[in-house]
Each structure stands twice: as structure tokens, then as C-alpha cells.
Amino acid sequence: MFRTLLLAVAAGAATAGAQTPAAPPPIEHFFENPVFTGAALSPTAQFLAVRIGAPDTRERLAVVDLRNNSVQVVAQFRDADIGDFRWISEQRLVFDSTDNQIGQADVDFGPGLYAVNRDGSDFRQLANRSGEIAVTPSSASRRQLLPWHTFLMEQLGAQDSDSIYVTSTHYDSRFEVAYVNLLRLDTKTGLSSIIVRPGNTRSWMLDHRGEPRIATTLDKNISAVHYRDPATGEWRKLVEFDAYKGGQPNFTPLAFGPDGTFYVLSRGNDDKTSVYPYDLAAGKIRAAPLVSLQGYDFSGSLITDNGRLLGVRHLTDAEATTWFDPAMQTLQKQVDALLPATINLITPAARPDTPNVLVESYSDRQPRSYALFDTANQTLNKVGDSHPAIQPAQMGSEQLVHYKARDGLDIPAWLTLPGSGAKKNLPMVVLVHGGPYVRGHSWGWDAEVQFLASRGYAVLQPEFRGSTGFGARHYRAGWKQWGLKMQDDIADGAKWAIAQGIAAPQRICIAGASYGGYATLMGLVNDPQLYQCGINWVGVTDINLMYTGHWSFTSDMTEGWKRYGMPDLIGDPVKDAAQLAATSPLLQAARIKQPLLLAYGAADMRVPLYHGNKFRDAVKAGNKDVEWVVYDEEGHGWALPKNRIDFWGRVEKFLARNIGKP
Incomplete structure (x- = not known):
């Protein structure tokens, strides 16, 4: 009506x-x-x-x-x-x-x-x-x-x-x-x-009456959760922990219930995060969770x-x-x-x-x-x-699958197949999420994935180790594994798809943005026989560049993350120098011979343009099949429809040349 x-x-x-x-x-x-x-x-x-x-x-x-x-x-x-x-x-x-x-x-x-x-x-x-x-x-x-x-x-x-x-x-x-x-x-x-705040406050939470009750502070690498007493207005500390590495005791504020119960997210003694009531009087988490999800962090x-x-x-x-x-x-x-x-x-x-x-x-x-x-x-x-022009009957079907990595770790992944035509022996795009310490995807319509499926490609999106949402063990297994076991997880997904008869050997392309762009380049380095081409947009090309930067560009990576987070989660530039060199796409660029599509935003502050410029110059010395595009007004991704349309139009042509139908 x-x-x-x-x-x-x-x-x-x-x-x-x-x-x-x-x-x-x-x-x-x-x-x-x-x-x-x-x-x-x-x-x-x-x-x-x-x-x-x-x-x-x-x-x-x-x-x-x-x-x-x-x-x-x-x-x-x-x-x-x-x-x-x-x-x-x-x-x-x-x-x-x-x-x-x-x-x-x-x-x-x-x-x-x-x-x-x-x-x-x-x-x-x-x-x-x-x-x-x-x-x-x-x-x-x-x-x-x-x-x-x-x-x-x-x-x-x-x-x-x-x-x-x-x-x-x-x-x-x-x-x-x-x-x-x-x-x-x-x-x-x-x-x-x-x-009045209790320190260097980073976030606030209102209670069930809409009044300020919880504040989270950050001092160097220590995060603390504070509670404001409704009677006195005074703050008291409930817990503190390493903001980057976690540890126990540790919880994340969720919300106040209508009866005033304070609910938090905690792993307790389990691998997965659940919702627990927190006893403010006793200053501890109650034993029984309100909600636990089988196989997932809440x-x-x-x-x-x-x-x-x-x-x-x-x-x-x-x-x-x-x-x-x-x-x-x-x-x-x-x-x-x-x-x-x-x-x-x-x-x-x-x-x-x-x-x-x-x-x-x-x-x-x-x-x-x-x-x-x-x-x-x-x-x-x-x-x-949201998108009235999209006809569901023309879209692909998506399902959550699981496969084993070579060391036995269970890897969840999202598999999308074209809505019409063959379902076996398909050209496939392995689409790697950014982060990397985030959850990559959930079941639902996605413009990029469905665009690829509409063009006849199977799409595999691995939740490789280091991805969040699947428990602490899965997350921590990805620490210091850029270009190593994280990369193996992605390759093992492509090999699984071949073994299942889904993907056609010699017709697989790896693609991704940010960390996914880094993984694209390292995939071409580590598994040249597996991937026929690569598409990297706004991707990291060298871990050391995230530490050192460049005089002509500003990065939005904080000094706290570089000092307290990156050395343990990604790699220490001094202690892990040999590993960072071996897993640098920039330093390994001469080994990449497959066709490449590279795209960057000139205003990117997360992965500044010098990442792309340096890698482009290095890879072109030995690879003549490199397509390069810079969107002057864009940052870490494409905000404007005209640029999204231009980029994915390039992707469509690039894939058609390299793994498309003969």
C-alpha cells in the first residue's frame, strides 16, 4: 500500500x-x-x-x-x-x-x-x-x-x-x-x-534505562572495563587484559537486560564465546551461559x-x-x-x-x-x-562446506555455484577475505560473489585459520602464519574443490582485497601450478612496509597496533626478519609469472599506494601480463558505483581471458 x-x-x-x-x-x-x-x-x-x-x-x-x-x-x-x-x-x-x-x-x-x-x-x-x-x-x-x-x-x-x-x-x-x-x-x-570518564575511554555502554553504565579504556596495550555505580556515580574497574592478545580473565560487554542484568561475552572454560550474566555485586561471571552457539563464537x-x-x-x-x-x-x-x-x-x-x-x-x-x-x-x-533489479532466479546458490587442512585443522568455507548450467568441472575463483583476523562471510546475498557466479564461475571463500567467529583455537592458529599455514589453508581449499569435481584444474584464479590481496600474491608464489591468475586490489605487498611506511603517504595503522599487536599476531620485524622476507610478495615478485590484475586507491590510508607501486615495478620486470589501475579518489575499497562497475568489468574480462570458457 x-x-x-x-x-x-x-x-x-x-x-x-x-x-x-x-x-x-x-x-x-x-x-x-x-x-x-x-x-x-x-x-x-x-x-x-x-x-x-x-x-x-x-x-x-x-x-x-x-x-x-x-x-x-x-x-x-x-x-x-x-x-x-x-x-x-x-x-x-x-x-x-x-x-x-x-x-x-x-x-x-x-x-x-x-x-x-x-x-x-x-x-x-x-x-x-x-x-x-x-x-x-x-x-x-x-x-x-x-x-x-x-x-x-x-x-x-x-x-x-x-x-x-x-x-x-x-x-x-x-x-x-x-x-x-x-x-x-x-x-x-x-x-x-x-x-566524567574513568580514563582513556574508547567505548561506552548505556544500561536498561538508557544511562551511562559501562566504559572501556585503553592504556598502551591494556584494556579495562569499568562500571559506574548508579548510586554514587563513581567508576570501579571490573577487569583488565591485553587488548591485542586477550588472555584470562577477559570478557566483552554485550548489553544490559530489561531487568538490569549485565550480560557479557566470554569463553569461560570453552573454546567458543558465549553470552553470560555478570554478577556486579560479586564481580564475577556466572557459571551458566544465557546463550551458547554450537560451533560458533557468539x-x-x-x-x-x-x-x-x-x-x-x-x-x-x-x-x-x-x-x-x-x-x-x-x-x-x-x-x-x-x-x-x-x-x-x-x-x-x-x-x-x-x-x-x-x-x-x-x-x-x-x-x-x-x-x-x-x-x-x-x-x-x-x-x-535494497536491489530491486536483482532477480533471485538468476543468482547462484551458496552453502557452508568444511574441508581438512593438510595438518588436520577443520576449515569452514563458503561455496557458491552458478544458478544455471553445469555444477561440476567449473572455472573457479578462490576469493580470500581481508582482515585477516575477522570473519570473512556469512550466508547471504553478496554483490561480488553473485556477480562472479552470474558469469559462470564457482566461488570458494575459505575461513582460513586466523579467521574469527569459529573459536579461539581456530583464531590463534593463524598468528604469525601470513604466507605460511594460512596460505596452505587457502590452497587446500582449492585442491578440495578439484577433488570434489567442482573446480576444473588449470581454471582456478585467486583473488582478494587487503589481506586477501596479499594472500593472492603469496598464492601465486607458493602454488604456481594451482592458480592460473591473480586479482589483487588494495592488497598488502610487504609486511615490513606496514611498519616502516613511506614519507609521502599517511597510514591509519596506530602506533599501539604496530608496537603491541603486530609483532605477536603477524611478525616481529627484528626477531622474525627471515620469515617476513620469505613471505614478502614484494621480495618474491620475480617468481610470479601468472597474469595479474592490480588495483589500488590513491587515497588509501590502510594500505597506501606505495604498496602497489613498489610491487608493480618489481613484478613487471619479469611478467609482461600485468594490468594496473589506480582510482584517484578512492581509499581502501571502492566507494563510488562508477569505480565498482569499472573494476568488476575489468575483472570479468580478465577472468574470461585466463580461465573463462574456451
Whole structure:
């Protein structure tokens, strides 16, 4: 019903056109910016805030009145797009800005901070977007705006007043984070007050009443969790540990439950992280976990309404919800019956007095889609699709597989096969995730993976040792294994795919960004008979370069990470000098003879351009099949659709030449 109204507001939005089943979808369908990018119910579920966009227009903030399905745009910019947004009460929203039309090189402002009523009235700027001192032009008062480094918290807060908590990040002389202040901000007057912090605070957490209760500090390499006593306002330390290497005792704050219970993430005596209640009076973690996930570290959040703990949202192979509330269990079954082909994530409002809940749906073949479910009438009302031009029937199928590394370690991996045609003896891309100490992927639609599958390639994404989310043993097994056992895990995945009859020998290409780019180059060095080509974008080309840098470029790697983290997790430049030389793509460049596609961003601060320049010059001395591209305005990845389309168009042609169908 109101979807028609939303589409009218977003006039010109892309829609799915008729496609010949045999024709692959156009590249633009994968790499244009999403058409619909978010929705949020008001605290009572009477209104829905949405961020809507259309080709060649700025994203706007609109509010749908669910009582009569009317739609009103309440905020928009001429020179920017709406960024994050959230309800702070039934009447008022806060939001910041972003710019989807520029790359990293052209970003010279912060997100700002703004507030507006749901009917578009009482608009107020609260924080500046630039480094200049600015004042609000409000006729009621002329007050200095908060500085550009003022940011929204991830937590929603109490959602019951015109005031919110925001963070203010302060930087040292090297422009590294020194500490993060917490401010209580009145969105009507612009007045703010600072919460006393317990040290060099890096993160904050609000309790079940929306008040500051937990602060995490960092002093050199020591991280500490502090608790603020609600009676005295004084801070006391709960635990401290090595921020980079972990160790016991150790836990990560998760949330406060509606009854005031403090929940934390801890491994306890197990290999996997679980959710535990923490006894604040006794100062220890309770013995029995609230939630444990078989085979996975816990990653997720609590779901509450009206002072009740309804369930827990978490990630295993895909996102899912464990409901404690019987009514929500029944509701989940009702929604799943209406949408049997997708994962359906239900989000209730904070204090609902209408039967509406928000449903976010997706699958391996379907991008994110949003709808409202009326629990009284048992009806679904579509709100918007992130990529409406994508036709699920044309997408590939994805599954989580496992194989054994050569030393016996179990390696999870994501295998995506083309949606049509042969399922065996396929050309394959081994796509290596960045990080590397992160989880690489989860089950669901991915533009890059599905683009490759739509062109007839199998895609294998290994969660090699060092990847997080699969337990401490799997994670720690990757320490100091760049180019060594981590690399073997990736190669063993390609060999597994050949043995299973999935991948055609002599038709495998390795590819990846950041650490994945490093692994691409080392794969070509270590296993020249296995990989016929390589695609590296924004990839590290030498570990020592991450330590030493270059006078002409600025890196965003902190001195703390270089001093306390990298020597133990990656390698010490002095103690491990021989290993770092043997596992340097730059120093081993003469051994790479396979065709290469190299792409970098000129404004990259994570892996600055000198990584690419030095390696390009070294490899070209003995390899004439090297394609090189630099996107001047981009940073560590491609922010602009035109560059994503250009790069993946190059990838398509490169793969077709080297492992494509004869």
C-alpha cells in the first residue's frame, strides 16, 4: 500500500526489468548503490522512518504514518545524503550525513548531527560537518555547534525524551584516538554536558534505562572495563587484559537486560564465546551461559520490548533469532510461513501499541528486503528492496562446506555455484577475505560473489585459520602464519574443490582485497601450478612496509597496533626478519609469472599506494601480463558505483581471458 507512495517519493528508482533467462544480469544491477537502505519503527510502532534514494538524487529521510499510510520527507540535503538515523522519542529523530557521490580522497568533513520532528518541524543542526567553528542560526538561540568529531552511539538509548547520548572523539598529535568523551545532548536547545570518564575511554555502554553504565579504556596495550555505580556515580574497574592478545580473565560487554542484568561475552572454560550474566555485586561471571552457539563464537544482540527480554539475535552460518517469548516464537513461524525462501529477522518496537513489527528478509539469492507484518491481520506490507533489479532466479546458490587442512585443522568455507548450467568441472575463483583476523562471510546475498557466479564461475571463500567467529583455537592458529599455514589453508581449499569435481584444474584464479590481496600474491608464489591468475586490489605487498611506511603517504595503522599487536599476531620485524622476507610478495615478485590484475586507491590510508607501486615495478620486470589501475579518489575499497562497475568489468574480462570458457 504505502510502498507505492514511497516509490512515488523516490521517483525514478530502479526497478527490475524483463530479462532473458539465458542472459547474465547487467553489471550495474550488482554495483549501483542500493535503492532502499534502511527502516526503523518509532517507539510505539505508529510511524516508520525510512531512508530512500533514487538514481542521480540524494538520499532523503521520510516518515510513514502507519495510521493512514501517508508519507512525508522530513529531511534532505542538497550536497549530502542522509546517513545513520534513529528515533529518540515518538516525536523526534536524530540523524547524520554522508556523501555517496565522492570517494575517500574528497572527504573533508564529518557526518554532522541533526534533529527533526516526525512532521518535519523543529529542525536543528547540533554538530558541525567541518573543522571550522560554527554556530546554529536558530532564532531562539545562537550557540556554538558541537565539533565535527561528534558521533551517534550505536545504542538507541531510552527513546523517551528530547535528549540523547553522543560521543566526541579526541585525537592526539598523530591524529590517533586519545580518548572518547560521552555527552548528554538536548536536541531542542543544543546544550550538552560531559560525563566524567574513568580514563582513556574508547567505548561506552548505556544500561536498561538508557544511562551511562559501562566504559572501556585503553592504556598502551591494556584494556579495562569499568562500571559506574548508579548510586554514587563513581567508576570501579571490573577487569583488565591485553587488548591485542586477550588472555584470562577477559570478557566483552554485550548489553544490559530489561531487568538490569549485565550480560557479557566470554569463553569461560570453552573454546567458543558465549553470552553470560555478570554478577556486579560479586564481580564475577556466572557459571551458566544465557546463550551458547554450537560451533560458533557468539555475535549478536538482545531483543527487548516493554521491559521484557524477548530473545537474542545471533550469527551462526546465517543470521537467526532465538526467541525466549512464546508469542514471538509463534510470530516467527507465521512470518516464515509467508516467506519460506528467506531468512526473516523480526524487530519489534520499544513500546508497541500497534500490531506492526519490522521484518528484514534475505537469502543467498535475494538481497535485503524490508516489510511490515501486521500481527493482528496476519498481513505483510512491502516497504522496500535494497536491489530491486536483482532477480533471485538468476543468482547462484551458496552453502557452508568444511574441508581438512593438510595438518588436520577443520576449515569452514563458503561455496557458491552458478544458478544455471553445469555444477561440476567449473572455472573457479578462490576469493580470500581481508582482515585477516575477522570473519570473512556469512550466508547471504553478496554483490561480488553473485556477480562472479552470474558469469559462470564457482566461488570458494575459505575461513582460513586466523579467521574469527569459529573459536579461539581456530583464531590463534593463524598468528604469525601470513604466507605460511594460512596460505596452505587457502590452497587446500582449492585442491578440495578439484577433488570434489567442482573446480576444473588449470581454471582456478585467486583473488582478494587487503589481506586477501596479499594472500593472492603469496598464492601465486607458493602454488604456481594451482592458480592460473591473480586479482589483487588494495592488497598488502610487504609486511615490513606496514611498519616502516613511506614519507609521502599517511597510514591509519596506530602506533599501539604496530608496537603491541603486530609483532605477536603477524611478525616481529627484528626477531622474525627471515620469515617476513620469505613471505614478502614484494621480495618474491620475480617468481610470479601468472597474469595479474592490480588495483589500488590513491587515497588509501590502510594500505597506501606505495604498496602497489613498489610491487608493480618489481613484478613487471619479469611478467609482461600485468594490468594496473589506480582510482584517484578512492581509499581502501571502492566507494563510488562508477569505480565498482569499472573494476568488476575489468575483472570479468580478465577472468574470461585466463580461465573463462574456451
